[in-house]
Amino acid sequence: MVGDAGAMNQIGPRIPGVPFNVDRIRQDFPILSQSVRGKKLVFLDSAASAQKPRAVIEAMSHAMETQYANVHRGLHWMSERTTDAYESVRDQVASLLNAPSRDEIVFTRNTTEAINLVAHSYGRGVLQPGQAVLISEMEHHSNIVPWQMLRDAHGIRLLVAPVTDAGELDMAAYESLLADGNVGLVAITHMSNVLGTYTPAARVAALAHRFGARILFDGSQAVVHRAADVQAIDADFYVFTGHKLYGPTGIGVLWARAELLDRMPPFLGGGDMISSVSFEKSTWARVPHKFEAGTPAILEAIGLGAAISYVNEIGYDAIAAHEQSLTDHALATLSTIDGLYIIGRAQDRGGVISFTMDGAHAHDIATLLDRNGIAVRAGHHCAEPLMQRLGLDSTARASFALYTTHAEIDALAENLERVRSFFQ
Numbered sequence: 001m002v003g004d005a006g007a008m009n010q011i012g013p014r015i016p017g018v019p020f021n022v023d024r025i026r027q028d029f030p031i032l033s034q035s036v037r038g039k040k041l042v043f044l045d046s047a048a049s050a051q052k053p054r055a056v057i058e059a060m061s062h063a064m065e066t067q068y069a070n071v072h073r074g075l076h077w078m079s080e081r082t083t084d085a086y087e088s089v090r091d092q093v094a095s096l097l098n099a100p101s102r103d104e105i106v107f108t109r110n111t112t113e114a115i116n117l118v119a120h121s122y123g124r125g126v127l128q129p130g131q132a133v134l135i136s137e138m139e140h141h142s143n144i145v146p147w148q149m150l151r152d153a154h155g156i157r158l159l160v161a162p163v164t165d166a167g168e169l170d171m172a173a174y175e176s177l178l179a180d181g182n183v184g185l186v187a188i189t190h191m192s193n194v195l196g197t198y199t200p201a202a203r204v205a206a207l208a209h210r211f212g213a214r215i216l217f218d219g220s221q222a223v224v225h226r227a228a229d230v231q232a233i234d235a236d237f238y239v240f241t242g243h244k245l246y247g248p249t250g251i252g253v254l255w256a257r258a259e260l261l262d263r264m265p266p267f268l269g270g271g272d273m274i275s276s277v278s279f280e281k282s283t284w285a286r287v288p289h290k291f292e293a294g295t296p297a298i299l300e301a302i303g304l305g306a307a308i309s310y311v312n313e314i315g316y317d318a319i320a321a322h323e324q325s326l327t328d329h330a331l332a333t334l335s336t337i338d339g340l341y342i343i344g345r346a347q348d349r350g351g352v353i354s355f356t357m358d359g360a361h362a363h364d365i366a367t368l369l370d371r372n373g374i375a376v377r378a379g380h381h382c383a384e385p386l387m388q389r390l391g392l393d394s395t396a397r398a399s400f401a402l403y404t405t406h407a408e409i410d411a412l413a414e415n416l417e418r419v420r421s422f423f424q
């Protein structure tokens with residue numbers, strides 16, 4: 001629930017015709033009313049991890065206070081209730097992604113684990129040595145390193161599609177790599193965590209399929225800002241992480257087509273993922289349980305379910321419109337600051353803005369902003385190869401969420417002017 005019902009009747013964001021009310025939404029996030037270093041907190045680091053609405057915090061503590069037990073195995077009331085709560089989140093995720101079946105939703109710890117699962121299981125079980133995995137220059141380390149490990153262990157080739165100077169996927173180069181490369185799998189971000197670029201997912205998937213490759217989208221950033229529809233984009237795998245979507249840490253999602261999950265060997269072995277075990281042989285549970293070994297992140301899944309309900313209540317259309325307006329405002333405002341360079345100028349982009357400043361290292365920018373309560377990220381953003389492509393060692397990055405305000409962007413711009421004067 002978004003706040004209490006009484007308040008919602010007055011001014012709630014889901015009332016048709018009532019404009020997106022960011023002040024009202026901020027009341028759902030207890031942490032946002034805090035001061036930091038004696039200053040009002042301006043949290044512009046949501047791309048790293050988003051803050052949590054009260055609905056998520058309460059769903060998790062309510063579950064612990066009233067109905068906590070282990071899932072799947074118990075025949076008692078508590079276990080049945082907890083299993084229902086846990087399994088109902090699978091339905092929610094299936095509907096969030098417009099997946100054809102709830103059985104195609106595998107819970108993981110995070111995006112990183114989901115990609116490792118695919119690399120290990122689909123990579124070793126289905127891809128053949130000599131085939132290639134094609135990634136792009138704008139991948140997060142979690143969509144690079146597992147493929148390097150697969151390359152080294154299994155004889156897979158790793159190809160990298162370049163990005164243009166505007167920070168978009170170079171479609172011509174992408175197509176020619178597909179045409180030449182005996183590519184078995186494309187693994188690509190749906191939205192860059194550095195440049196804010198959206199990948200044209202349906203086009204990218206159609207090309208992959210035309211050349212006989214499967215496609216995995218890293219939706220860690222994209223799913224936070226726009227509705228993701230795995231059928232509309234014709235994905236084969238889609239992964240995301242709960243903590244960026246206003247949910248808790250420790251829970252992530254792998255969606256894959258049922259026929260692929262069926263062909264893939266298990267990733268981790270142990271309890272819950274088996275059908276039978278003897279000392280001679282074990283057989284596997286049906287999907288998705290085949291991929292969920294051990295006690296899962298029960299409370300975290302429940303928290304993710306509450307986060308999805310929260311996002312749905314506000315609605316992706318309203319979220320996307322608000323964030324587009326924030327992004328336009330930020331690009332316009334930051335562009336007026338002398339000596340500040342916005343990195344990435346993609347046509348289709350979201351509210352993740354990286355920048356550099358003449359004479360100031362990104363870490364200095366972040367440290368000075370922090371003195372005034374403004375949280376941004378500085379560094380390579382787990383995308384070192386992209387930094388090398390851009391000829392940079394780091395950037396500062398401001399990233400927006402549904403609770404970000406235009407006034408916070410103004411505060412960022414004002415303080416960046418101060419940083420500029422300081423370093424000049």
Ligand SMILES: Cc1ncc(COP(=O)(O)O)c(C=O)c1O
Binds near residue numbers: 189191
């Ligand atoms: C685009 C992208 N992919 C993957 C990840 C990894 O997410 P996690 O650390 O939750 O596995 C991130 C997190 O920053 C990201 O932004």
